[in-house]
Amino acid sequence: MSTKNISYIAIISIMFILLTQGYLVYDYFQTVRFALIRESDAILKEAFRNELNQRNTYYVNSMQQDSIKFDRNDAAGENVMDFDMRKTGMDEESILNKLDIMLHVFLSELIPIDIQKIDSVTGQILINRNINSEYLIQLVNPKNNEVLASSKDLSGGSFFVIPSQLYPLDFEEKEALQLILINPFSEIMKRMGLMLFGSIIFSIISLLAFRFLIQTLAKQKKLVKFKNEFLSNIAHELKRPVASLIVNLDCLKEPDFYNNERMREMMLNNSLNSLTELNGTISMIVGLAKVEEGLLVLNKLPVNLVKLIEDLKNRFVSSPAKRVTLNMHFDSPEVIISADGLMLTQCFANLIDNSIKYSKQEVTIDISVLVHATTVELNFKDTGIGIPADKIDNIFEKYSRVDNNVKMNGFGIGLNYVKTIIEKHGGTIGVISELGVGSDFTIVLPKK
Numbered sequence: 001m002s003t004k005n006i007s008y009i010a011i012i013s014i015m016f017i018l019l020t021q022g023y024l025v026y027d028y029f030q031t032v033r034f035a036l037i038r039e040s041d042a043i044l045k046e047a048f049r050n051e052l053n054q055r056n057t058y059y060v061n062s063m064q065q066d067s068i069k070f071d072r073n074d075a076a077g078e079n080v081m082d083f084d085m086r087k088t089g090m091d092e093e094s095i096l097n098k099l100d101i102m103l104h105v106f107l108s109e110l111i112p113i114d115i116q117k118i119d120s121v122t123g124q125i126l127i128n129r130n131i132n133s134e135y136l137i138q139l140v141n142p143k144n145n146e147v148l149a150s151s152k153d154l155s156g157g158s159f160f161v162i163p164s165q166l167y168p169l170d171f172e173e174k175e176a177l178q179l180i181l182i183n184p185f186s187e188i189m190k191r192m193g194l195m196l197f198g199s200i201i202f203s204i205i206s207l208l209a210f211r212f213l214i215q216t217l218a219k220q221k222k223l224v225k226f227k228n229e230f231l232s233n234i235a236h237e238l239k240r241p242v243a244s245l246i247v248n249l250d251c252l253k254e255p256d257f258y259n260n261e262r263m264r265e266m267m268l269n270n271s272l273n274s275l276t277e278l279n280g281t282i283s284m285i286v287g288l289a290k291v292e293e294g295l296l297v298l299n300k301l302p303v304n305l306v307k308l309i310e311d312l313k314n315r316f317v318s319s320p321a322k323r324v325t326l327n328m329h330f331d332s333p334e335v336i337i338s339a340d341g342l343m344l345t346q347c348f349a350n351l352i353d354n355s356i357k358y359s360k361q362e363v364t365i366d367i368s369v370l371v372h373a374t375t376v377e378l379n380f381k382d383t384g385i386g387i388p389a390d391k392i393d394n395i396f397e398k399y400s401r402v403d404n405n406v407k408m409n410g411f412g413i414g415l416n417y418v419k420t421i422i423e424k425h426g427g428t429i430g431v432i433s434e435l436g437v438g439s440d441f442t443i444v445l446p447k448k
Helices: 003-063 092-108 115-128 185-253 261-293 305-316 341-357 389-394 414-424
Strands: 134-141 146-150 161-163 176-182 301-304 323-330 336-339 362-371 375-382 428-434 438-446
Touching (some): 003 115, 003 161, 003 185, 261 341, 301 305, 301 341, 305 323, 305 341, 336 438, 341 375, 341 414, 414 428
Parallel strands (some): 323 362
Antiparallel strands (some): 134 146, 134 176, 375 438
8 A cells, every 4th residue: 555545544534533532522512511401400490499488488477377388388378279199190390390380479479589589599509519600590581582680781791601491480481580601611621621631632642643654654755765766876886896897807808908917907906996895885884784783893903094095095096087186195104093994994985985076077185194192183185076065064964965966876874984983983073165176074083
């Protein structure tokens, strides 16, 4: 399956997950909302009955008739119909509701309903139930939903309200009470907080996982592309010295070349240089792999830097492609340090080879070795095309190549290898370069 198809599947999956989470949150919100409505109904009923009992008590006390008491079981004296629960088929709560209405109808003629008192009782009930929300009590006409009276002014408006069901106050449906919870977000969040928090966390995890997947797919795509280019470049780099070696050996098979001492020596030198280049490339790749695995071990022995660089001169001045001038400056005919001679040879050869590659048809390379008290300083200065100022900080990074409009083969590990080996020796490397003028690499190595 292609990366593009995997991305499409991942996008569809994350959208499905988010939509599912959204639906679950909405469904749970509706459940909490309906629960608040049911609880509001119970609170309103309790507040109304409390206010009704206060009116009834006030009426009884005012009449000073201890023998006549109006309660839910005898709301209207002799005029109250005698309900038999077994005959009506209604439950006890329905019977009590009807008795409340009858008592209210009787008392309201003498003592009108007090909306503010119901509001006060409702507030206390809300506090007792740990419900923190603004509220108001409304007296409503059930037929046209006209508000006949209100315990508070709602002219300031509200973003979200939860109304209770209408609680009838008469049998003709002329008046009903209603409790309105105003912006009860804190109560909703308290009740669905865990669900909402879990949903948000799960959604964030899903989005982060999706982002990680996309980034991983992008990196894999980039790595596949790089791998193909890297293998192609390695194949080319290894093929070039092999091809040169094949040509030289084929020529040596011919009597005309073999019997010519000068030509034979040139072919043998070219073959030796090709093998040296091939071995250096392979060693460089293996060396970097060992560094990453932590397995690279330096074989330190006394090394004469002067002889090492002179051997490199003989190798590179015979370049058939360009005219190379190698100038050497030494403080002493022998500069001995403790180092891995093979790896240093590969490092210096890489610097010289880069100077030749990134130059015009003629290039002059000045190599100097300066001896200090505890260190040795080597400078490799060329007259090549130079390095752009914005690329200098990146040239020692692995797989980094300078885009200076010059098509060169390679896979961007040479300078990284040089820096790695120099630092393994306890040294440092730096570069000063100017575009169109040349580059100057400075290496500082300890003597021991």
